[in-house]
Amino acid sequence: MSGDIIVMGGGIIGLSCALELRRRGLNVALLEKGPCGGQASGAAAGMLAPYSENVESPDEFFRLCRESLSLYPQWQQAVKDISGVPFEYAETGSLYVVRHEADLLALESRLEWQRSWGSGGEILTGSALFDAEPGLTREAVAALRTPVESHVYAPDLTEAVKRACLASGVQIHEHLGRIELAEWRERVALWAQNGERFEADRLLISTGAWVQEMSEPLGIRIPVHPIRGQICAYTWNEERERLRHLVFTSQGYLVQKANGTLVCGASEDIAGFDTSVTEKGIRRLTEWNKQVLPVLGEVQPFHRWAGLRPAVLDGRPLIGRLDDAGHIFVAAGHYRNGILLSPVTAALIADSVEGKPLPEWCGAFRPNRFGEVQAGAFSGK
Amino acid sequence: MNRDNWQVGGQELSSRLFLGTGLFPDPYVQMEAIKASGTEVLTFAIRRIHLDSVEDDSILQHVEPQKYIYLPNTSGATTADEAVRIARLARASGLSDWVKVEISANKRTLLPDPIETLRATEILVKEGFTVLPYISDDPVICKKLEEAGAAAVMPGAAPIGTGLGILNPYHLGLIVEELSVPVIVDAGLGTASDVALAMELGVSGILMNTPVAKAKDPVMMARSMRLAIEAGRLAYLSGRIPKKKYASASSGLESLVIE
Ligand SMILES: Cc1cc2nc3c(=O)[nH]c(=O)nc-3n(C[C@H](O)[C@H](O)[C@H](O)COP(=O)(O)OP(=O)(O)OC[C@H]3O[C@@H](n4cnc5c(N)ncnc54)[C@H](O)[C@@H]3O)c2cc1C
Numbered sequence: 001m002s003g004d005i006i007v008m009g010g011g012i013i014g015l016s017c018a019l020e021l022r023r024r025g026l027n028v029a030l031l032e033k034g035p036c037g038g039q040a041s042g043a044a045a046g047m048l049a050p051y052s053e054n055v056e057s058p059d060e061f062f063r064l065c066r067e068s069l070s071l072y073p074q075w076q077q078a079v080k081d082i083s084g085v086p087f088e089y090a091e092t093g094s095l096y097v098v099r100h101e102a103d104l105l106a107l108e109s110r111l112e113w114q115r116s117w118g119s120g121g122e123i124l125t126g127s128a129l130f131d132a133e134p135g136l137t138r139e140a141v142a143a144l145r146t147p148v149e150s151h152v153y154a155p156d157l158t159e160a161v162k163r164a165c166l167a168s169g170v171q172i173h174e175h176l177g178r179i180e181l182a183e184w185r186e187r188v189a190l191w192a193q194n195g196e197r198f199e200a201d202r203l204l205i206s207t208g209a210w211v212q213e214m215s216e217p218l219g220i221r222i223p224v225h226p227i228r229g230q231i232c233a234y235t236w237n238e239e240r241e242r243l244r245h246l247v248f249t250s251q252g253y254l255v256q257k258a259n260g261t262l263v264c265g266a267s268e269d270i271a272g273f274d275t276s277v278t279e280k281g282i283r284r285l286t287e288w289n290k291q292v293l294p295v296l297g298e299v300q301p302f303h304r305w306a307g308l309r310p311a312v313l314d315g316r317p318l319i320g321r322l323d324d325a326g327h328i329f330v331a332a333g334h335y336r337n338g339i340l341l342s343p344v345t346a347a348l349i350a351d352s353v354e355g356k357p358l359p360e361w362c363g364a365f366r367p368n369r370f371g372e373v374q375a376g377a378f379s380g381k
Numbered sequence: 382m383n384r385d386n387w388q389v390g391g392q393e394l395s396s397r398l399f400l401g402t403g404l405f406p407d408p409y410v411q412m413e414a415i416k417a418s419g420t421e422v423l424t425f426a427i428r429r430i431h432l433d434s435v436e437d438d439s440i441l442q443h444v445e446p447q448k449y450i451y452l453p454n455t456s457g458a459t460t461a462d463e464a465v466r467i468a469r470l471a472r473a474s475g476l477s478d479w480v481k482v483e484i485s486a487n488k489r490t491l492l493p494d495p496i497e498t499l500r501a502t503e504i505l506v507k508e509g510f511t512v513l514p515y516i517s518d519d520p521v522i523c524k525k526l527e528e529a530g531a532a533a534v535m536p537g538a539a540p541i542g543t544g545l546g547i548l549n550p551y552h553l554g555l556i557v558e559e560l561s562v563p564v565i566v567d568a569g570l571g572t573a574s575d576v577a578l579a580m581e582l583g584v585s586g587i588l589m590n591t592p593v594a595k596a597k598d599p600v601m602m603a604r605s606m607r608l609a610i611e612a613g614r615l616a617y618l619s620g621r622i623p624k625k626k627y628a629s630a631s632s633g634l635e636s637l638v639i640e
Pocket of ligand 1: 008011013034039040042209228230331333334336339
């Protein structure tokens with residue numbers, strides 16, 4: 001098989017990039033070692049929350065998140081149109097709930113800079129807060145409401161993007177097992193475990209938490225490591241008061257899904273590539289969440305799962321082409337926000353594949369920024 | 382180097398770096414940076430901590446508590462009463478009886494309110510806390526905090542998170558001269574040279590967070606700060622040469638004469 005570009009990795013990032021590249025007319029083949037969406041992307045809570053996820057200052061990462069949020073309405077509609085697959089996209093807004101008076105100062109400074117970046121935020125206290133979200137603990141002192149934040153049902157979105165890829169002519173090869181990069185300096189060639197060989201002019205690496213495996217063959221430092229997220233869901237049918245917003249606290253979040261479940265996430269564990277769920281991890285969630293939504297004290301989660309977030313040393317994803325190999329592209333390391341960041345990543349990757357320069361502020365995401373392998377503190381220049 | 386330990390509130394310490402746990406990209410990077418920094422004292426905002434169950438807190442769950450002294454801070458407080466309330470909550474949860482008093486008067490600069498800080502320090506000292514107030518770099522208020530019983534006094538070099546470095550080295554020098562409790566520079570430093578300079582001025586330690594947590598490589602930067610503290614401290618103890626206007630050859634001019 002031979003084509004314009006091979007995409008390695010079929011999570012939300014690889015799938016979204018493949019779809020966008022195909023929409024721009026390229027012949028695309030996507031290679032996935034397991035099932036598409038079988039890792040982080042299928043585990044995510046699906047929050048699209050640039051403001052609640054960036055509470056300190058409007059840096060480049062915040063800008064990327066916000067840009068992606070603004071692409072979402074059209075992007076999700078395009079995915080639905082092309083795939084014919086429906087999925088939940090809910091523009092609910094969010095509440096960031098605090099329980100100390102001392103949190104107000106931080107909320108106010110956040111409100112100030114975020115409003116100037118289009119959050120439309122406001123601080124709710126007292127009855128205004130409990131009218132907005134009746135189930136909240138009366139110990140909540142205040143909440144920052146950000147009306148423009150929303151959420152999607154991540155496993156369905158991922159499946160829909162995959163179907164959209166197939167419908168538009170992306171060749172998807174799943175369950176390939178080990179995939180080896182045989183050649184990349186001129187043309188790109190990969191071997192799958194079953195002996196099948198794939199060739200193309202270009203390569204996009206979007207292998208999530210596994211992207212560091214490419215460090216050695218490519219000779220560049222790719223400091224990406226897995227951070228496990230454990231998460232659980234409750235049955236939440238008509239008898240229960242539905243949560244109207246995404247609810248955030250310093251300890252975690254709650255998301256009401258249309259399918260009658262309430263999702264509560266998530267831990268950040270240092271556990272290597274282990275995706276198991278632990279007693280301690282889930283107990284942590286069920287202990288704090290009832291302090292925010294007291295009714296949770298009466299129920300037990302019916303479903304628990306975990307996924308591996310791809311975390312980067314400086315907290316920013318790797319997006320773009322390699323400096324010394326203009327036909328190799330990377331899109332990985334989206335950590336807590338890969339679902340949110342999928343449309344903007346797809347647009348930036350498609351632009352750079354088409355040879356367009358990325359905006360200057362996107363230099364913060366250059367895949368080469370950590371230098372070459374072995375260029376430690378005291379070697380090199 | 383010979384042992385150069387120091388003490389805060391009767392507690393002997395060897396590292397002169399206090400590290401804040403906020404702002405790190407993720408817990409793995411945070412833990413690696415803590416290790417690389419060699420710190421023995423960790424600081425964090427009490428309001429962010431899950432006080433009912435500290436071992437389950439989203440940040441502290443990754444830390445081995447017996448290895449570190451916790452210095453919880455009252456950030457977010459705008460009055461002495463609020464700071465005192467927060468400090469009591471932290472102690473009641475068994476977190477620590479050390480407290481960093483941090484009371485901000487202004488949400489844009491987060492500069493400390495000296496009057497409220499002094500009041501809170503007086504109250505908390507009476508209640509038996511080991512109190513380390515964060516304060517502006519004013520020698521007069523620093524002295525008053527020492528008199529009020531602060532275990533160490535922590536003047537800012539510049540506003541929190543700005544990375545501007547030491548804006549008033551003269552004042553910092555005076556504070557070191559006039560206080561007998563340890564002086565710890567807290568806030569405003571940007572990079573290793575700022576840290577070395579502070580140590581050369583004779584301060585006992587450094588508290589920082591942003592310059593490490595927000596560096597491109599926080600782990601390497603943590604190590605850099607550890608080395609800068611050691612370098613600055615050694616330079617301070619060794620005694621620098623005076624500055625001169627003109628050159629004087631290090632080998633002695635005679636050696637240049639060819640016979
Ligand atoms: C519990 C949890 C909750 C989350 N909640 C949210 C949220 O609310 N909002 C949000 O925006 N984000 C959220 N995230 C983060 C989000 O899930 C990730 O950032 C995103 O899924 C990353 O997508 P990805 O495609 O890079 O990685 P993945 O989905 O992990 O995909 C990578 C794929 O590459 C494949 N692969 C690996 N190596 C190879 C190889 N050599 N060859 C071929 N294929 C390979 C893997 O099998 C995998 O399928 C959450 C994550 C977790 C774990």
